[in-house]
Amino acid sequence: MIGFNVLVLVCLAYAALLFVVAFAAEKRAERGTVGWLRSPLIYTLSLSIYCTAWTFYGAVGYAVRSGLEFVTIYLGPTLVMVGWWWLVRKLVRIGRAQRITSIADLISSRYGKSTLLGVIVTLLAVIGTTPYIALQLQSVSLSFSVFSAEGGAMPDFEALDNTALVVAAGLALFTILFGTRSLDVNERHHGVVTAIALEAVVKLIALIAVGVFVVWGVAGGPAEMMAQIDASKIAEWQLDGGRWATLIFLSAAAFVCLPRMFHVMVVENADERHVAVASWAFPLYLFAMSLFVIPIAVIGLSVLPGENPDLYVLTVPLALDQDSLAMLSFLGGFSSATSMVIVAAIAVSTMVSNHIVMPIWLSARQGGASMSGDVREVVLLSRRISIGAVLALGYLYFRLSGGGAALAAIGLIAFAGVAQVLPALLGGLFWRGATRRGAAIGLTLGFAVWAYTMFLPSFGDSFVLSAAVLADGPWGIGWLRPHALFGIDGLDPVVHAVFWSMVINSSGFFLGSLFSFPAPLERLQGAQFVNIDDHVRNAPGWTHSPAEAEDLLIMAQRILGPAEAQAVFEAEARAQGKAGYLPNPSPDFVERLERQLAGSVGAATAQAMVAQITGGASVSVEDLLAVADETAQIMEYSSQLETQSQELSRTAAQLREANEKLTQLSIQKDAFLSQISHELRTPMTSIRAFSEILMAGPMSEADQTRFSTIIHDEAIRLTRLLDDLLDLSVLENGEVSLNWQDANLHSVLDRAVAATSSMDGERPLAIRRDARAEDVALVTDPDRLAQVFINLIANARKYCDAEAPELRIEVTSGEAGVTVDFVDNGAGIPKASQSMIFEKFARLTDQGRAGGAGLGLAICREIVAKLGGDIGYLPDQGGAAFRVTLPAAQAKAAE
Amino acid sequence: MSRPPATVFLERRSYRRRRLTDAARMLPLVGALLFLVPLLWAGGDDSAARTAAGGVFIFAVWGALIVIAGALSRHLIRPDPDRAPDGDGAGDTERGA
Numbered sequence: 001m002i003g004f005n006v007l008v009l010v011c012l013a014y015a016a017l018l019f020v021v022a023f024a025a026e027k028r029a030e031r032g033t034v035g036w037l038r039s040p041l042i043y044t045l046s047l048s049i050y051c052t053a054w055t056f057y058g059a060v061g062y063a064v065r066s067g068l069e070f071v072t073i074y075l076g077p078t079l080v081m082v083g084w085w086w087l088v089r090k091l092v093r094i095g096r097a098q099r100i101t102s103i104a105d106l107i108s109s110r111y112g113k114s115t116l117l118g119v120i121v122t123l124l125a126v127i128g129t130t131p132y133i134a135l136q137l138q139s140v141s142l143s144f145s146v147f148s149a150e151g152g153a154m155p156d157f158e159a160l161d162n163t164a165l166v167v168a169a170g171l172a173l174f175t176i177l178f179g180t181r182s183l184d185v186n187e188r189h190h191g192v193v194t195a196i197a198l199e200a201v202v203k204l205i206a207l208i209a210v211g212v213f214v215v216w217g218v219a220g221g222p223a224e225m226m227a228q229i230d231a232s233k234i235a236e237w238q239l240d241g242g243r244w245a246t247l248i249f250l251s252a253a254a255f256v257c258l259p260r261m262f263h264v265m266v267v268e269n270a271d272e273r274h275v276a277v278a279s280w281a282f283p284l285y286l287f288a289m290s291l292f293v294i295p296i297a298v299i300g301l302s303v304l305p306g307e308n309p310d311l312y313v314l315t316v317p318l319a320l321d322q323d324s325l326a327m328l329s330f331l332g333g334f335s336s337a338t339s340m341v342i343v344a345a346i347a348v349s350t351m352v353s354n355h356i357v358m359p360i361w362l363s364a365r366q367g368g369a370s371m372s373g374d375v376r377e378v379v380l381l382s383r384r385i386s387i388g389a390v391l392a393l394g395y396l397y398f399r400l401s402g403g404g405a406a407l408a409a410i411g412l413i414a415f416a417g418v419a420q421v422l423p424a425l426l427g428g429l430f431w432r433g434a435t436r437r438g439a440a441i442g443l444t445l446g447f448a449v450w451a452y453t454m455f456l457p458s459f460g461d462s463f464v465l466s467a468a469v470l471a472d473g474p475w476g477i478g479w480l481r482p483h484a485l486f487g488i489d490g491l492d493p494v495v496h497a498v499f500w501s502m503v504i505n506s507s508g509f510f511l512g513s514l515f516s517f518p519a520p521l522e523r524l525q526g527a528q529f530v531n532i533d534d535h536v537r538n539a540p541g542w543t544h545s546p547a548e549a550e551d552l553l554i555m556a557q558r559i560l561g562p563a564e565a566q567a568v569f570e571a572e573a574r575a576q577g578k579a580g581y582l583p584n585p586s587p588d589f590v591e592r593l594e595r596q597l598a599g600s601v602g603a604a605t606a607q608a609m610v611a612q613i614t615g616g617a618s619v620s621v622e623d624l625l626a627v628a629d630e631t632a633q634i635m636e637y638s639s640q641l642e643t644q645s646q647e648l649s650r651t652a653a654q655l656r657e658a659n660e661k662l663t664q665l666s667i668q669k670d671a672f673l674s675q676i677s678h679e680l681r682t683p684m685t686s687i688r689a690f691s692e693i694l695m696a697g698p699m700s701e702a703d704q705t706r707f708s709t710i711i712h713d714e715a716i717r718l719t720r721l722l723d724d725l726l727d728l729s730v731l732e733n734g735e736v737s738l739n740w741q742d743a744n745l746h747s748v749l750d751r752a753v754a755a756t757s758s759m760d761g762e763r764p765l766a767i768r769r770d771a772r773a774e775d776v777a778l779v780t781d782p783d784r785l786a787q788v789f790i791n792l793i794a795n796a797r798k799y800c801d802a803e804a805p806e807l808r809i810e811v812t813s814g815e816a817g818v819t820v821d822f823v824d825n826g827a828g829i830p831k832a833s834q835s836m837i838f839e840k841f842a843r844l845t846d847q848g849r850a851g852g853a854g855l856g857l858a859i860c861r862e863i864v865a866k867l868g869g870d871i872g873y874l875p876d877q878g879g880a881a882f883r884v885t886l887p888a889a890q891a892k893a894a895e
Numbered sequence: 896m897s898r899p900p901a902t903v904f905l906e907r908r909s910y911r912r913r914r915l916t917d918a919a920r921m922l923p924l925v926g927a928l929l930f931l932v933p934l935l936w937a938g939g940d941d942s943a944a945r946t947a948a949g950g951v952f953i954f955a956v957w958g959a960l961i962v963i964a965g966a967l968s969r970h971l972i973r974p975d976p977d978r979a980p981d982g983d984g985a986g987d988t989e990r991g992a
Contacts, residue, residue, distance in 0.1 A: 067946050068933075068946055068949050068950055068953065071950075071953055075930050075953075075957075078926070078960065079923045079926050079927055079930070080923070081964075082922050082923045082926055082960050082961075082964045083919075083920070083922060083923025083924075083926075084919075084968075085916055085919040085920055085971070086920060086923065226947050229946055229947045229950075230945060230946075230947050234946055235945060235946055235947070236945070236946070237936075237945060237946045239933055239934070239936065239949075241934040244931075244933065244934060245931060245934065248927070248930060248931075273972050276968040276971055276972040277968060277972070279964050279965075279967075279968045280961050280962075280964035280965035280968055281965075283957070283960060283961045283964065284961050287954070287957050287958065287961060291954065294946065294950055
C-alpha cells in the first residue's frame, strides 16, 4: 500500500527529474550541440501534449459512458497529421518564414499585422485555456485523493485544494524557469520540449502497461478480452451519427487551433521534414494511446462497478493490488496534466504578452522604444507575470467551479471555443480574398454564438443565463433558446453549438471579406501566406524615411540582447561593405530586422517598434500608388528616350545619306556646267573663226561655200545640243506630256531603223531583226519610244568597234512585259563604267567620235521611266547590250 | 510578382513525386470517408453495431492509414527535385540531427 507521503516523494522526485532533464537540454542547446534535441522523434513526442489528463483518465470514463465515441477525439488529429501535405506543412513553412510566435500572431500577421485580431484570438485562447488548466489541476488532485483514500485518511476538499495549489505553483515555477529563460528569436524552448517528450514517453508506457495488464493479466488474452467486451455493458455501440462526425471535425479543428498544439507543432518546429515523420508517427502514438481504452473500461466496469470511471486507469490496478503499476499510471496522469499546463501556459503567456501587454506598454510610452529601459526585460517580465496569471486563473476556476462534474464537460467546450479560429485560419491560408474585417466579424460572431450556446449554459442556471432563459429563451423568445437556436430542437447540444457557431462564424467571415477592402499590408501578407510555396519573403512594414541605424541598433539590443543584435548589425554592415556596427538601414535590412524582432515580440509589436524609429507606420495605398506611378513614369520615360534615340540615329543616317547625295549633286552640277560651257564653246569657236574669215575679205566661191557650210553645221550641232538639254530638263522636271496611243512595236522599230540608216555615216551597220517576235501591240507614246530606239541604234552605229558591225534586236514578250534587247558585237562597255553610262555627259571614248553631248542615254532613261518601263545595261552579252523593258499592263491592254 | 511559366512536362522522377503528393493529399479524405462508414451501420435495422467489431474496424483503418502515411512520408521527405531549395532561410540554419 502506497502511503500519501511515498506518493509525494515519488512526485517530487519525478518533478526533480523533469527539472534536471530540462536543465540539461538547455545546457546542451546553449553549447550549440542541438543534435537529438531536435529530432523528428522529439517533435512527434512533443505533439503528444494533445493527450492531456482529460484524455489519459477521461478517455476510459468516456468509453464507459459512450462506448467507442471516445476515439473521435483521436481520429480528428490523425486525419490532420495524415493530411500534413495540405495544412500542417503550409503552417510550418509560414511559421518559419514569418517567425510566427503563436496562433494569435499568425492570425494578426496574416491580416496585415492587426493588433485587434491578435487581441481577439488571445482572449479566445485565454477563455478556452483557463478551464482546461483547471481540469488538469482537478485531475491531478483527484488522483492524489485516490491514493490518500487508499492510505486510509479521507482527504477533505481543503486538502484537494491545497494539492491543486501546490501543483499550480510548481508548474508556474517550472514554466517560468524554462519557458522564459531567454527571448529566443525562434521562440524555441529546448528544455521544455525535451521534458514534455520525456513525459510523453511516460504516459504512453503507463497507459500501455495498464492495458497490457488488464488484457493479459486480468482478462487472459485478446480473444477473452473481445468476449468480455461483447458481454459488457458497452457491448452495444450506441452510435450517434451527428456527434460522431461533429466530434471528428471538432477534434481536428482543435488540434490545429489549440494554442498549445500550435506552439509545439509550428513554433517549436525546427525542420519541415520532422512533420513528415510525425505524419505517421503521431497517429501511431494516438493509436497506441487509445488501443487499450475499451479493455480498461470493460475490466473497470466488472471490477469496480460503482466507482468513478474517470479514474479506472488508476483505481483498477490499485484494486487488483498492483501498486507499482498504479504508481506508474499515476505518473502518466501527472505527466499528461503537467506537460499540457506547461505548454499551454507558455503559449498563452506569449500571446498575452505580445498582443495585449506590449501594445499597451508601447502606446503608454510614446517616447519610443529607443528612449530608455530594456525592452527585453519588459517582455520577459510580462511573460512571467502572464504565466503566473494564467495558472492563477486556472486555479481560481478550479476553486470556483467546485471541481465537480461541470469540469468534465469543459474539454469539448474548450475545443469548440478555440475551433472558432479555424475559418479565419484556413481562409487566411488558402484564400487571398480573406480580409481583416471579415476575420474580425467571423471570430466575434463565432465566439458570441459559442459562448451563448455552449460556454455559458455549461455553468448551469446559476451563472449569467437563468433557468428561464435556458428553457424559454431570452425574454421568452423561443427561437433564441441557447440549445435550440432558430427553433431547431432535439439536436445534441455539442452538435448544435458547433454547427451554429461554425456556420455563423464562416458566413460572417466570408461575407465580411467579400464586402470589405483589404489594406495594402494585408494584401501583401495575404499573398505571402497563400503563396508561401512560391516566394518566402516578408512584407515590408514601412516604406520610406530612412531610419537611423543607431536607433535601430539600440532598440534591437534591448530585444535580442546586445551580443546578438551587434552580430546581426555587424554581419549586415559587412555585407554592405562597411566597417563597424552600423549598416545602411536599407529596406531589406529593416525588413529582416523586423522579422527577427517579430520572433521575440510578435509581428504586430515588432512592426510598431520599428515603425516608431523608421517613422513610417505602415504602407498606405497612396504610398503604393505613388511608388507604382513613379515606376511607371520612369519606365515610360526611359522607353520614350529609347525611341527618341533610335529615331535620332535613323534621322542622322538619313541626313548623312542626303548630305552625300547633295555633295555628289554639287560635284555633278559643277561637272555639268563645265561640260556645258565646253560643249557650247567648241562650236561657237569654230563659228566665230569661220565667220571672221568670211568677213575678212573676198575669197573664192568654193571657199565661201565651204566655210558657210561649216558655220551652218556647227550652228545645227549647237541647236541640237540646246534641244537635248531642253528635252532633258523638261523630262526631268516631269513637265513632258506624253501622247498615249495604240502602236505596234514592229512599226516603231521600223521607224527607228529607217531614221538611223538615213544618217550620214561611213560605217555600215547590219541590223538583225525578227519580224514575227516584234509584232506586239502596245499602248505607248510611239514618237518617244522611237526616240529611245533611235538613240540606242545610233549608239551602236557610233561605238561598235567590230570589223563588221552588227546589231541584234531581240524582242521577248512575257507575263512581266515586253523586253527589247539591243546587242551589238563590239567590245562592249567596261564593267567599271557600266554604272555611269546613264548619267548626263557620260562619254566613254574620245570626244571626236561622240558627235553628241553625252545626253542620249540620260534622256532614254527618263523617257522609258515616263513610259512606265525600265532601261538597263546587260553585262556579258558578247558586246554592248541594252535592255528596254516595257510594262505588261500596257502590252496586255493593247492585245 | 511574375512567376516563371510552369513546366508542362516533367521528367519521370518529378512526375512520380507529384503523383505522390496527390496521394498524400487524398489520404486524409479517404481516411475521413472510412471513419464515417460506421454512420451507415447505425442507419440500419435496430440491431446496432457491436463495440468489439466496430473497434476492430476503426483500429484497422487507423493502422492502414498509419502504414500508408509512413510509406508516403518516406518518399516525400526527400527534397523536391524540380523545386530549388527555399531561397530565404533568414539565417535559420538550425537543423535536427
